[in-house]
Amino acid sequence: MSLRLGDIAPDFTAETSIGPINFHEYLGNSWGVLFSHPADFTPVCTTELGKTAQLKAEFDKRNVKVMVVSVDSVAQHLSWINDINETQHTEVNFPIIADQDRKVSTLYDMIHPNASETTTVRSLFIIGPDKKVKLMIVYPASTGRNFVEVLRVIDSLQLTAKHSVATPADWKHGEDVIVVPSISTEDAIKKFPKGVKVVKPYLRYTPEPDPA
Numbered sequence: 001m002s003l004r005l006g007d008i009a010p011d012f013t014a015e016t017s018i019g020p021i022n023f024h025e026y027l028g029n030s031w032g033v034l035f036s037h038p039a040d041f042t043p044v045c046t047t048e049l050g051k052t053a054q055l056k057a058e059f060d061k062r063n064v065k066v067m068v069v070s071v072d073s074v075a076q077h078l079s080w081i082n083d084i085n086e087t088q089h090t091e092v093n094f095p096i097i098a099d100q101d102r103k104v105s106t107l108y109d110m111i112h113p114n115a116s117e118t119t120t121v122r123s124l125f126i127i128g129p130d131k132k133v134k135l136m137i138v139y140p141a142s143t144g145r146n147f148v149e150v151l152r153v154i155d156s157l158q159l160t161a162k163h164s165v166a167t168p169a170d171w172k173h174g175e176d177v178i179v180v181p182s183i184s185t186e187d188a189i190k191k192f193p194k195g196v197k198v199v200k201p202y203l204r205y206t207p208e209p210d211p212a
């Protein structure tokens with residue numbers, strides 16, 4: 001059965017570009033991003049992994065550990081990592097799983113046979129410190145993902161996990177957020193000392209709360 005939001009992210013132990021890793025142990029108390037891509041030595045994937053490596057400081061700031069799934073071998077990963085570092089002017093700084101037996105790809109439903117029988121699509125999972133799946137996105141092979149958007153979603157997930165707020169369309173860190181519908185306006189005024197702006201009874205904004 002395919003994964004759904006709120007499910008525990010399946011645990012596994014796998015060979016990776018930095019040796020065998022148990023996924024849940026690797027995550028520890030951190031947030032996690034696990035993503036697949038079609039194959040090593042392919043152009044779009046090269047840019048995606050390069051971009052992810054370039055954003056390491058941003059992932060670290062948010063306490064997020066990254067792991068990548070690829071159906072190629074460790075030897076191929078190590079050779080491809082050299083190419084990524086060279087062409088994307090970075091240092092790949094996260095493990096890449098050698099999922100030749102498709103164990104992880106199958107656990108996470110990353111092979112969509114009507115897209116490709118043999119390679120993974122561009123699936124991406126964000127996993128919380130409670131090991132539950134918080135977000136899933138699936139892109140086709142031909143479209144590289146926006147990793148700044150992934151960071152934006154992590155900002156929203158981390159904020160909304162701590163405060164009774166939701167984030168509006170295109171929200172970015174620092175902008176006003178939405179008071180969740182389950183809180184009355186009377187309670188919201190008490191709860192959000194920075195103020196509550198009532199546009200409609202169901203559409204209420206407050207400045208982004210300070211970190212808890």
Ligand code: BEZ
Binds near residue numbers: 039042043044045141
């Ligand atoms: C790529 O990663 O560049 C790619 C892989 C499969 C199909 C198209 C592009």
